[in-house]
Amino acid sequence: MAKSPPRTPVWRSIAITLTDDIAQGRYETGAKLPAEAQLAERFGVNRHTVRRALADMAEQGLVHARRGAGVFVAAKPTDYPVGKRIRFHQNIRRAGRVPSKKILRLEVLAADAREADALDLAPGDPVVVYEGLSYADDHPVALARTVFPAERLPGILEALDAHDSITAALKACGVEDYTRRETRITAKLATATQALHLRTSEGAPILRTTGISDDLNGVPIEFGRTWFAGDRVTLTVGDD
Amino acid sequence: MAKSPPRTPVWRSIAITLTDDIAQGRYETGAKLPAEAQLAERFGVNRHTVRRALADMAEQGLVHARRGAGVFVAAKPTDYPVGKRIRFHQNIRRAGRVPSKKILRLEVLAADAREADALDLAPGDPVVVYEGLSYADDHPVALARTVFPAERLPGILEALDAHDSITAALKACGVEDYTRRETRITAKLATATQALHLRTSEGAPILRTTGISDDLNGVPIEFGRTWFAGDRVTLTVGDD
DNA sequence: AGGTAGTATTTGTCTAGTTGTATAGTACAT
DNA sequence: ATGTACTATACAACTAGACAAATACTACCT
Incomplete structure (x- = not known):
C-alpha cells in the first residue's frame, strides 16, 4: 500500500x-x-x-x-572561539556555561609517523596520549585526542591525571604559556563511538579540528584532534 | 479427493x-x-x-x-481553480462542498532571504508565518504555508486568528482586495508530515503551488506555498 | 494595593488500542 | 526447485484518551 x-x-x-x-x-x-x-x-x-x-x-x-x-x-549552539589561544575552560565559561572534563584514556605510547612529524620527534619516541570528553553544563561538547611529547614534558602524564584542565597540567610541567600554531577544520559524520560519547546519533554532523600548539620558544608541545558535535557548537574565528 | x-x-x-x-x-x-x-x-x-x-x-x-x-x-477528488483571484472558500463552495480551515501555526518570525525577496522586504524584517490546513467537507485538501509582511499589515496576526478566511483577515487589515501576481505549479513527493496532514502516504504525489499576491497598489502582501494531495485535487486554470 | 481562590494551561504519567515491519513456518501449485 | 498464499508470533511506532501535578492567569475580595 x-x-x-x-x-x-x-x-x-x-x-x-x-x-x-x-x-x-x-x-x-x-x-x-x-x-x-x-x-x-x-x-x-x-x-x-x-x-x-x-x-x-x-x-x-x-x-x-x-x-x-x-x-x-535551553541553549543555542555554543560559540567556541578558535584562534591562537585555545583554552577550553575559558571558552566555555565565556559562553556562560560550566566546563568540565572526563578522561577516557591516558597512557604512554610510541609516536607514530604523523605524531612524530607534528611534534618534531623521531618515530617511536614516547608520547603521552590523552583522550577526553569536554562538557559544558554537563552536556558533552567535544571529544579530544591529544598527544604530548613525553620526554619534553616530564611528569605530564601525572599532571594530566591530577589537574582538570590541560592548561593547568602544562603549567605544572613548566609550560607557562602556549599558543596554537595552526588549526585545520573539516566536517565529518559521527562514527558510532563518537556519537555515543557526544550523545548524538551516528551520522550526525561533526566538526573536526586538527591542531599543533607550541610553547613560547616555538617548540611543539601538543598535537591533537578534537571532534565537536556540529549541531551544538559553532566554531568562531577572528578577534583574537 | x-x-x-x-x-x-x-x-x-x-x-x-x-x-x-x-x-x-x-x-x-x-x-x-x-x-x-x-x-x-x-x-x-x-x-x-x-x-x-x-x-x-x-x-x-x-x-x-x-x-x-x-x-x-479516502475522499473523492475536488476541482480547484487557479487564477488571478484565488479564494479558497469560494472555490470549495463552488465545488458543492463545505469549506473549513485549521490553523497549525501562527507566529511572528524573522524573514529569511527568500521570503524577504518575494515580499520586497529586508532579510530579518518581521513576518507573520501562517501554516494551515484547508478542508472540504471535513476532508483535508490542502496544506498551506503563507507569509505576510508584519509591518505592512498591522494586526494581521490577530486578524488571522480571529477570522476563518484569509480574505476576511486581510480585509480587517485594510486590504480590500488582492490579486495573485503569479502562481507556479510543480509536482513533489509528500514528506512524512505533509502526508500526515493530508491523510495520504509518504511519497504520494503532491501538487505544490508557489505564489505572490499583491494588493490593489501592486504591493506584495502575501507569499505562500500550498501543497495539494495530488490524487484528490485537480487544479484547473482558465476562464478568469 | 495586595492577597486569595478559582480556572484554564501545560507538562508528566498511565493504560489501551492500532497499524507497520520483521521473522519463521506450512501448504500447495506450477 | 521455486514462488505464491496464508498462518503465527513478536515487537516497534503511533494514536487516543484520561487523569494527576505544577504553573500561569484572572477575577474578586478586603
Whole structure:
C-alpha cells in the first residue's frame, strides 16, 4: 500500500525540524516553545510523538521542560572561539556555561609517523596520549585526542591525571604559556563511538579540528584532534 | 479427493467485499474501518491476509491507513481553480462542498532571504508565518504555508486568528482586495508530515503551488506555498 | 494595593488500542 | 526447485484518551 514507509521515525524528523528552528535563531535562548499540543497540531501527529521528539532534544540539552509552564530553549549552539589561544575552560565559561572534563584514556605510547612529524620527534619516541570528553553544563561538547611529547614534558602524564584542565597540567610541567600554531577544520559524520560519547546519533554532523600548539620558544608541545558535535557548537574565528 | 483450491486468492475476495461495502455506503467517506484484527476475525483469516486486501485497496486510492489510528475511507477528488483571484472558500463552495480551515501555526518570525525577496522586504524584517490546513467537507485538501509582511499589515496576526478566511483577515487589515501576481505549479513527493496532514502516504504525489499576491497598489502582501494531495485535487486554470 | 481562590494551561504519567515491519513456518501449485 | 498464499508470533511506532501535578492567569475580595 504505502510506497515507502518512513524509515526514519516521525518523532526524529520533528526533532530535527525543531532543532533547526532553534539553531537558525527562530526561537531564542530561553524562549518558550509552543505547547506540546500546538506542536502536535502543527506537525499533524499525536502529542506523545511530539513528546518523544522533545525528550530527545532535552536529552541533548537543547531544551528543557517545566511542568505547567512549558518547554524552553535551553541553549543555542555554543560559540567556541578558535584562534591562537585555545583554552577550553575559558571558552566555555565565556559562553556562560560550566566546563568540565572526563578522561577516557591516558597512557604512554610510541609516536607514530604523523605524531612524530607534528611534534618534531623521531618515530617511536614516547608520547603521552590523552583522550577526553569536554562538557559544558554537563552536556558533552567535544571529544579530544591529544598527544604530548613525553620526554619534553616530564611528569605530564601525572599532571594530566591530577589537574582538570590541560592548561593547568602544562603549567605544572613548566609550560607557562602556549599558543596554537595552526588549526585545520573539516566536517565529518559521527562514527558510532563518537556519537555515543557526544550523545548524538551516528551520522550526525561533526566538526573536526586538527591542531599543533607550541610553547613560547616555538617548540611543539601538543598535537591533537578534537571532534565537536556540529549541531551544538559553532566554531568562531577572528578577534583574537 | 483433493478439493479444488480457490482460484481467486482469499485476500482478493476480501478486497472485493470491502470495496462493495464502501460502494454501498456501509462505510462513509472519511469513516474508519474496523481494525485489521476485527476484520481478520470477521473474515476468519489471519490479520496479514486482511492487510493484503487493504494494501490493494489503498493502492487504488480507495482507503488510507494511519499508523496507530486506523484505516479510513479516502475522499473523492475536488476541482480547484487557479487564477488571478484565488479564494479558497469560494472555490470549495463552488465545488458543492463545505469549506473549513485549521490553523497549525501562527507566529511572528524573522524573514529569511527568500521570503524577504518575494515580499520586497529586508532579510530579518518581521513576518507573520501562517501554516494551515484547508478542508472540504471535513476532508483535508490542502496544506498551506503563507507569509505576510508584519509591518505592512498591522494586526494581521490577530486578524488571522480571529477570522476563518484569509480574505476576511486581510480585509480587517485594510486590504480590500488582492490579486495573485503569479502562481507556479510543480509536482513533489509528500514528506512524512505533509502526508500526515493530508491523510495520504509518504511519497504520494503532491501538487505544490508557489505564489505572490499583491494588493490593489501592486504591493506584495502575501507569499505562500500550498501543497495539494495530488490524487484528490485537480487544479484547473482558465476562464478568469 | 495586595492577597486569595478559582480556572484554564501545560507538562508528566498511565493504560489501551492500532497499524507497520520483521521473522519463521506450512501448504500447495506450477 | 521455486514462488505464491496464508498462518503465527513478536515487537516497534503511533494514536487516543484520561487523569494527576505544577504553573500561569484572572477575577474578586478586603
